[in-house]
Each structure stands twice: as C-alpha cells, then as structure tokens.
Amino acid sequence: MSAPTASSPMAWWLAYPEVWAAEQAALTAAGATWSGESTTSPAESDDAPGAPPRMVLHVDWPHPSRQPGDPATLRLEVTFSAAAPWFAPTVVLPEPLTGLDRHRNPATGQLCLLAHPDDWQAGRTLADLLTAQLPRLLAAGRDPGAGPATLALEAGAEPAWAVTRLSLGGLLVETNCTPAADVPGGWAELVTVSSSRIAPVSALITVEDFNERVLWAGDAFSGSGARRIPWVRLPDLPDSGLDGPSLWALAASRLAELLADSSADSGPDLVAVLVTGEGSNRQPREEWLLLARGVPRPRTGGTLSAPTDSVGADAPPAQPGGEQLTLFDGVRPSPPVRVRRSYAIDRGALTARLPGDTTRLADASVTVVGVGALGGPVALELARAGVGRLHLQDGDLHDPATGARQLPTMRDAGMPKALAVALNLIDVNPHLHLTTGLRYLGDDEGSELPGLIASSLVIDCSASSAVSRFLAAHLRETGTPLLIASATAGAWGGAITALPAAGGGCWECLQLHRAVRTTVPWPPARPDGRLVPAGCSAETFVGAWHDSLGHVALQTARTAMALLTAPADGTAADPTANPYGDLQVVSLYRRGRPVHPRWQTRQLTIHPDCPLHQTRSQQRRIALTGRCQ
Structure with missing residues (x-):
C-alpha cells in the first residue's frame, strides 16, 4: 500500500x-x-480549510x-x-x-x-x-481481582486534567506548593508570565489561608503586578468527567460555604482549585487547576475578536489599530469557563529527567565570556542542565541580522546581548542565579577579574585572541578551569581547548605548536569566508549555527558538564577530569567539500620554546645551583 x-x-x-x-x-x-x-x-480547532x-x-x-x-x-x-x-x-x-x-x-x-x-x-x-x-x-x-498495587494507583489517582476538557495555556507552580490537608481554602497571589490571548500562562507565588496566614511562598517569580484570587480545595470530585462550568459551580458553592457569602459566584473571575490527581509514577497527590470565567466579546466589523480572559488582565493593554482575529474565528464559541492545568517548575521537576548528578551542577558557578553564536547556546545548555549560577559577560549590542545564529530575536534589537540572552535563560530555568557584565573584557576596569577567578569554570567564546590570552594568563595562576571555544571562517571547523591541560602545556604553547602545524591538528577554514562589516575594522566570518557553530557549542557544553560533574574524589580543576582531551578539533570540510563531522583530540604538551615554561625552568636551575653551592 x-x-x-x-x-x-x-x-x-x-x-x-x-x-x-x-x-x-x-x-x-x-x-x-x-x-x-x-x-x-x-470541535477540532486545528482543521484547516x-x-x-x-x-x-x-x-x-x-x-x-x-x-x-x-x-x-x-x-x-x-x-x-x-x-x-x-x-x-x-x-x-x-x-x-x-x-x-x-x-x-x-x-x-x-x-x-x-x-x-x-x-x-x-x-x-x-x-x-x-x-x-x-x-x-x-x-x-x-x-x-486486580493486584493491590494497581488498585491503589487507580483509586482516585487519575489526573484531573486527563478527564477535563482543558483550555490552552497553563498555571506554573512548584511541587511543594500543597497546603496542609486540613486547610479548605484561602487566598493566592497570581502573576502573569505570558499574556498571550491564545495561551496565557500564570504562576502562583504565594498561598494563604482565609486568615491571610502565608502557607507557601515561591521564589521562581517576583510579586510585581501580582493579583489576589481565592483558592479552594475540592477533594471529592465525581468519577465521571467534569467540564469547566461544573468545576466552577463546585468551586463557587464551596467558597460560598467557607466565606458565608452567597454572592461568591458573582464575585471572582479567577479561582484556583486544588483537586486530587497524581504525580510521577502515578502516585496519588493533589494538583492545581486554574478556572477563568470570561465573556466573549461582541462581533465588530464582521469579525469575532478574541474572548476576554482575565488571566491576562494585568498585562499591558493592546496597542491601537483594531482587534486581532482569533485563530478559532468561526470555528467554535469560546467556553464561558476555561480550565488550565498546572505544571511543576521547581528545580527538582526541571532536572528530574536529566542524567547524572544534578545536585553538583546546582552548586556550580560558571562564567561565559562572549554570548554570541557560540556562547549563547553554550549558556542555554548550562541553564537547561541546572547549573546554579551563571555570569554572562559581553559588551556587544544585539543586531537582528545575526538572529539566524544567535539566541536573541528581533524583539531584542539594540539591547545589550548579555541581557537579551539572560532573559531567554530565565524563561528556561527561573531558579538560575544570573548576573551580567555589559562591557567588553578589557574595558571593565578590572571589575570582572575577581568573579572570573572565583568561578567553578570559565568558558571563553569571545573569538578574541586578546581575551583568550588574558584569561589563560590570569586563570593559570589560580588554577581556575578554562574552556576556549572557537570556529573557523565559513564554519568549516572549530576547536575547544581545556586549561589547565593534562599534557602540561599552556595557551602560549598551543600557539607555538600551531605555528608549525606538526604536533596539533588545525581546523579547516574557508579561504574566502572572512568579511569586514561596514564601519568596523574587526574581521568576522560567514557561517550559520547549524554548521560548525552548533557542533562546537554543544561539544563545549558536554565538556563543561564533564568538568563540573567530575568524580567526587577530584576537583573540576583536575585536568584528568576531562575525558575529551586538552585539545578538540572538528573538521566539517575537506578539500572544499562537506564531510561528516570528524573530531580529533590531542594532549597539549609543553613547547620547548614557550617563554613561560622556559622561565620557570631557568628559575628551577638557579635554585638547584644555589643549593649545591
């Protein structure tokens, strides 16, 4: 067939x-x-004409x-x-x-x-x-006669969102946001995370009882623009499926009992309900649902505008210029009550499906110097992996023309690149302790150096030989681990250097080795791949993230993970903790034709002409001579 x-x-x-x-x-x-x-x-909103x-x-x-x-x-x-x-x-x-x-x-x-x-x-x-x-x-x-374990899991453990028709969007909560079982309801503070009319997203930041005693407070989002709403526990939902209006009626009735207010149903337009559900491995637990009661707006100009949704009521009003058409125009009327499920966002939930020891990453502090086409994706992968502290250092402003290979978008035009990337990372991991340096290294009057030395790892993606030499020289004295990542013109290849090197060499040794091209591989480069932007004398090169930039960025992140999660009996500064070698070189082109990615690894040994090592050898010889006399 x-x-x-x-x-x-x-x-x-x-x-x-x-x-x-x-x-x-x-x-x-x-x-x-x-x-x-x-x-x-x-009923199927995605059916296209x-x-x-x-x-x-x-x-x-x-x-x-x-x-x-x-x-x-x-x-x-x-x-x-x-x-x-x-x-x-x-x-x-x-x-x-x-x-x-x-x-x-x-x-x-x-x-x-x-x-x-x-x-x-x-x-x-x-x-x-x-x-x-x-x-x-x-x-x-x-x-x-089903097994006891099966019966226990099936005894009211089915998640409410699996038997309720849900609306687009969601409610962000932390796993430990569960008031004691004897608390029937109270007040909660809600902030709008995304005010999209199609799929608004909110987050709970505090939960109180009716006496305004704080039962839980989160740390993932701030209280700026928070809205106060009631919440109520609904422990005895019927086994059959529930729709939005039925849930709203149950919540309103319960609130009226607790508040002794018969007008509770006409009061709030947002209610959070805590219902019986299930957690990981189908274990029974309680979960939150957000009920939003809205009224469809009338037709104007022959079109149906998006329904009013009070979840986004604290968002900035739309700009003049007419109503936007709803994506579901003419397909189905909006339900009078929308039900949105909750999603866990605590650190444990975000890292639960990641391999390895994520607790060690939570204690790590990493500095990324240069957050462009290489550094931005590297920082993103570190945030996704659960690194606890990230410092992003870059003095550049975002140019939308580079959006094809960088994290910031057109909305970030003219924004400091480090700040634009930071905002992206916070959306991925709200528990990340994030700081930024908005000046180029070298123009910072030395303010960045103490933080660089104190980092668990420094990653140089600046594509600046001056920055690489500066970092290699200063971090060498303290033993702070350093990864230097770069790509070549045309994105034909790239390299990752780890310092301190297991082979004993340094950054200056590598430059001497590369000068003769006999002991270490050299990544290929496109001969005509360099260009000089208007108004600037600094060269850059053509290439996209899906070329070697992506390969180098992801391998840099993998190497960083290996160093940060080194065995407990060693330290991240131990060169032997890096399983990938001192120098990693990737080649994507050979004789001008694309080939499968080919990685080569080498030890970075001491070059006999390196002045740094030569000076130390001379000092040792003088000391030994003095002792012999």
Whole structure:
C-alpha cells in the first residue's frame, strides 16, 4: 500500500478504496451493523480549510462477554482520522457499563484498545481490532481481582486534567506548593508570565489561608503586578468527567460555604482549585487547576475578536489599530469557563529527567565570556542542565541580522546581548542565579577579574585572541578551569581547548605548536569566508549555527558538564577530569567539500620554546645551583 500522491487533500476511503472495502467486509463478517458519515468536526480547532474529512461510524457490535444488565450489542462511535489507515481509529463507548472501571476514559468514553499507538498496523481492520482486543479490555476493566498495587494507583489517582476538557495555556507552580490537608481554602497571589490571548500562562507565588496566614511562598517569580484570587480545595470530585462550568459551580458553592457569602459566584473571575490527581509514577497527590470565567466579546466589523480572559488582565493593554482575529474565528464559541492545568517548575521537576548528578551542577558557578553564536547556546545548555549560577559577560549590542545564529530575536534589537540572552535563560530555568557584565573584557576596569577567578569554570567564546590570552594568563595562576571555544571562517571547523591541560602545556604553547602545524591538528577554514562589516575594522566570518557553530557549542557544553560533574574524589580543576582531551578539533570540510563531522583530540604538551615554561625552568636551575653551592 502506497500513500496517495494527489496534490489536493483526499478522503482516505477514496484514496484507499481497497482498504475501505476490506473494512466493510470485515464488519459484516463479524455480525456488526453500522452507519457512517464524513465530517470536518468544528470541535477540532486545528482543521484547516481544505483538510481531508474524517469518517465517523456508529457501530452496533455484538457484546463479546455479557454480564447481567448489559445490552446485547455495544453502541460504539468510531472515528477514523484523516490519516487513516496509517493510524488507529478512535473507539468510544458513550454509555458506561456497570463495573467497567478501567481502560475507559470517564470523560470521553474512549476505550484503551491498544497498549501503545505504535501497536497498530496499517493493514489491520477495525473488526480485527475489536475482535481481538475488546474482550480483553472488558475482562481487565471489570476484574475485581486486580493486584493491590494497581488498585491503589487507580483509586482516585487519575489526573484531573486527563478527564477535563482543558483550555490552552497553563498555571506554573512548584511541587511543594500543597497546603496542609486540613486547610479548605484561602487566598493566592497570581502573576502573569505570558499574556498571550491564545495561551496565557500564570504562576502562583504565594498561598494563604482565609486568615491571610502565608502557607507557601515561591521564589521562581517576583510579586510585581501580582493579583489576589481565592483558592479552594475540592477533594471529592465525581468519577465521571467534569467540564469547566461544573468545576466552577463546585468551586463557587464551596467558597460560598467557607466565606458565608452567597454572592461568591458573582464575585471572582479567577479561582484556583486544588483537586486530587497524581504525580510521577502515578502516585496519588493533589494538583492545581486554574478556572477563568470570561465573556466573549461582541462581533465588530464582521469579525469575532478574541474572548476576554482575565488571566491576562494585568498585562499591558493592546496597542491601537483594531482587534486581532482569533485563530478559532468561526470555528467554535469560546467556553464561558476555561480550565488550565498546572505544571511543576521547581528545580527538582526541571532536572528530574536529566542524567547524572544534578545536585553538583546546582552548586556550580560558571562564567561565559562572549554570548554570541557560540556562547549563547553554550549558556542555554548550562541553564537547561541546572547549573546554579551563571555570569554572562559581553559588551556587544544585539543586531537582528545575526538572529539566524544567535539566541536573541528581533524583539531584542539594540539591547545589550548579555541581557537579551539572560532573559531567554530565565524563561528556561527561573531558579538560575544570573548576573551580567555589559562591557567588553578589557574595558571593565578590572571589575570582572575577581568573579572570573572565583568561578567553578570559565568558558571563553569571545573569538578574541586578546581575551583568550588574558584569561589563560590570569586563570593559570589560580588554577581556575578554562574552556576556549572557537570556529573557523565559513564554519568549516572549530576547536575547544581545556586549561589547565593534562599534557602540561599552556595557551602560549598551543600557539607555538600551531605555528608549525606538526604536533596539533588545525581546523579547516574557508579561504574566502572572512568579511569586514561596514564601519568596523574587526574581521568576522560567514557561517550559520547549524554548521560548525552548533557542533562546537554543544561539544563545549558536554565538556563543561564533564568538568563540573567530575568524580567526587577530584576537583573540576583536575585536568584528568576531562575525558575529551586538552585539545578538540572538528573538521566539517575537506578539500572544499562537506564531510561528516570528524573530531580529533590531542594532549597539549609543553613547547620547548614557550617563554613561560622556559622561565620557570631557568628559575628551577638557579635554585638547584644555589643549593649545591
């Protein structure tokens, strides 16, 4: 079976008539009856104009294992996606069966006929699926003798967001933001993180009881522009699915009881509710939902504007120039109550799926000098990995023309580059202790040097030989680890140097080795890849991040991780903690043609002509001579 090649979308049963014929024959052979319709359901907001229709079948399927009170046939609603038969159909049992407590979504009625979507094979029919899996599902779903562990996990542990129709956006909280079980409700402070009309994002910063006693306070976001809203605990939600208005009614009723205020329902337009859910490994716990009650704005000028959403009420008002069209215009009316689930953002949650010892990274302090095409991505990877303290040092302003290979965007035009990158990193890891230096190294009147020496690691991505020489000389005296990362013209290659070197050499030794090109590899460079920008005498080069810049940046981050998480019996300053070698060189071009990335590693040994080592040798000889006399 091959995919259709028509340029216009086509219904799958027309594109694969033999598959549809086999489906009908198999249903008939199984004794089922059905009626069908094609649809481009308005409930699907992502259906684009001209999208191929879906097929919905209403199937009466013979009950394979009837129990007292069960109907003779099961009325199923089967939806084939526009991408059928490559993906499994969705099977819904709208009317619940007595005792069927598992493998059926209580909100949607969808049956879990497959352990995993990948178990579906394109040549399989719906009748085959129902014949093989439905009896097994009914037996497992109604089995009273399930294992104790399974029953414990299923006893009210299903997350509320899995059985509730959610709106776009979310609520950011920390895992430990759970008031004591005897507190029924209170007040909370909420800040707007993103005021997008499509998917607004808010964050809880404090939670109090009704006596205004602080029960929890977070440190990920500040209280600037915070809004005070009520919160209430809803411990006994029904097992069936809940919609937004039902949740709102329960919350309003509970608040009215607690506050002895019958008008509670007409008061707030935002309520946070704490409901029974589940955490990692399906362990029962409580989770937050944010309920927002809004009213759709009236049509103006023949268009439907985006609905009012009080979550973003504290955001700056839109600029004059007319209302923007909602992305869902003409598709479906906005619900009167929006339900947004919570997402954990504490440090443990952000690093839970990362390998290695992330606690050591949390104690590390790293300085990145130069946060352009190399340093910016390196800093981003360090923030993602959970490094506790980052100092970004760069005196440049962001030019949008370099946006193809740098983290800042057009919105950051003219902003200090270090500050623009810092704002990006805070969005990735709000627990990061972040500082910036907004002047070039050398123009800072020496203010940067104490912080550089005190860092757990310094990474030089400045592409300046003067900066590299300065850092190598000063950090050599204190033993502070230094990584120097660079790329070549045309992004044909790059190099990473780790100091102090296991081979005993220094930065000046490397320059002498490179001068003769016999002991260390030299990364290739595009001959005509250099250019001089207007109004500047400093050369730069052509290249994009997806060329060697990306390879060098990611390998620099990997090397940094190795140094920062060195075995506990050593220190990050120990050169043997680096498994990648003193000098790493990547070649992406050979004889002017692109090749697979090829990394070479070398020890950086002492060069016999290096004046730094020569001076020390002479001093040692003088000292020895004096002792002999």
